[in-house]
Amino acid sequence: MRFASFDVFRTLGFPDTRHFKPDHLFRHQSELSAAEWILFPEYWQINALIYGMGCRVFPSQASYLLGHNKIEMTRAFQAVAPAHVPVTHIRANTPDNAEELWQEITHPFVAKLAKSSMGEGVWLIEERDQWREYLGRTNTLYVQEWLPIDRDVRVVIVGDQVLAAYWRLQSGFSFHNNVARGGSVDYSPVPAVVTDLALSVARKLGVDHAGFDIALVGDHPYLLEFNRLFGNQGIPGGGQRLREAILGYLERQSAQSDDPSRPPEPVAA
Structure with a gap:
């Protein structure tokens, strides 16, 4: 077996590939360890596969770890390409921080949740009521300048x-x-x-x-x-x-x- 996959839909047509149900991870440890690559595991499987079973995974570990959380992703962007990151504020959601951000940041602005996709969890904030609604949805304030x-x-x-x-x-x-x-x-x-x-x-x-x-x-x-x-x-x-x-x-x-x-x-x- 060359490949083992945990996502049958993304690996349809891949040669020499065996598909496993994610919940059966620990039933097939020897087979997974013998595979050349593990394809599209779920996020919760990554540490067990890489550190526990010595497997090579695709997508890469960095793709998983950074892609799982937009705040961590943005910090990585700031480390390697700071000139290409919108002005970003990341703070704990406290009343003082929320008020300071509201007063300091140029309006309108964009507010995000750390874990979301397909445009979900991203809002254009123009009014106080929108800001208050966002504050009730998150523990961490993650806001960026609005780009025209x-x-x-x-x-x-x-x-x-x-x-x-x-x-x-x-x-x-x-x-x-x-x-x-x-x-x-x-x-x-x-x-x-x-x-x-x-x-x-x-x-x-x-x-x-x-x-x-x-x-x-x-x-x-x-x-x-x-x-x-x-x-x-x-x-x-x-x-x-x-x-x-x-x-x-x-x-x-x-x-x-x-x-x-x-x-x-x-x-x-």
């Missing part, structure tokens, strides 16, 4: 390459650009400054399967977030092209690790 855009770019990274890049146009009934929230796809050319930023950040962070959402204000790109799991409806070639890209990347990674002439990876001090 009516579209953003989805850059799909698979392995070490940009698989696709396309515009997502804002829906007519909200400020969200997500296709799941009514946004639409536009295949007009995407500037290289956007795709170069996504690929650079992905490589620096070790993220190998992600849909990066990037806003372009004038000629300057801003990192909004990435999604470890993303839809393929906007990718030319759809699921087949995505599958081919994943398999090609895993084959290259396996060849590198099996090459005796390859120098060892540097060990961090």
